[in-house]
Amino acid sequence: MQPIQADQLIPLSISDRFQLIEEYAKLVTVPAELNSDLHRAYQIAAVLTPALPNFIQYQIQVDISHGSIFEGDRQSTAISNECEQFANRFIDTIPSLVRSPAEMEVNPRNLYELCGAAVFVESNSISRQLSRPMGDLWETIANISPYAISPEKDFGIKITGIDSVLLRQGKGAPVFVQIKTQRNTLTGSQAPRSRSELEFHQNRLFAAAFCTGGNWTFSSTSIRRACGAEFWSMVGLDYELLKFHVKQMILKIQAAYIDFQQKTPL
């Protein structure tokens, strides 16, 4: 059977792309030694890999024809838009994070609620609610670049452990990437899983969006790591610009939160 071609995928809707990839994936033979949880990921990667260089070339052409993201302040605008949207979505949810003393007493979700410590309840909730979806934001921002694809957004399909696939300038083979927020985002107990999810891809990368969080808590003899500028430059994006907009975003959220608190005293 012929491998799938980029030209076949490009004209399709996301759900038709999913269907087509699914059909091909079923036919891929999986190495016997591979963990069964990863069979599907292997099959999808095998189907996608030969098509991706041309698919990404196509994205690059489209980017150029629409006024490239790499020209003028377009990159800044694009990153800013994503951060704005994220901030606005989050700010909208702030009122729903509040729990009444009665709710907390009847059905405490954690120790702070059990004790009715409203300030701790809120600060705990805010930081949880914020840090989790930010993980998704980095994927979205990476996908601004025509050098990256998101399996989910571009093909409607999930590859276990893979957040983004990118084609480095001048290189022929796509790189399968797992993106975290910080170098220490992964705890040790999760590292073996990340290792196995990445290892079987011919080209793979473990990336941290920011070079914060002290030392890496992920290591592997065969899987490269990159954080901050080293990672973002692979898809042509500017780390300094990203940090600038993320700072605006977080401060905006904080200001909205303080504002909300003042309007609704404890």
Place this chain on the structure above:
DNA sequence: GACACTTTCCCATAACCTCT
């Protein structure tokens, strides 16, 4: 088909263990 329960997936930090 609605709802409840379970698993998976995002995340953070401290403590501990082992090897050099």
Place this chain on the structure above:
DNA sequence: AGAGGTTATGGGAAAGTGTC
């Protein structure tokens, strides 16, 4: 003793699964 890796602990959303 210090570094690097592993384990324990903890929150919450979303997706998946089972049941009535």
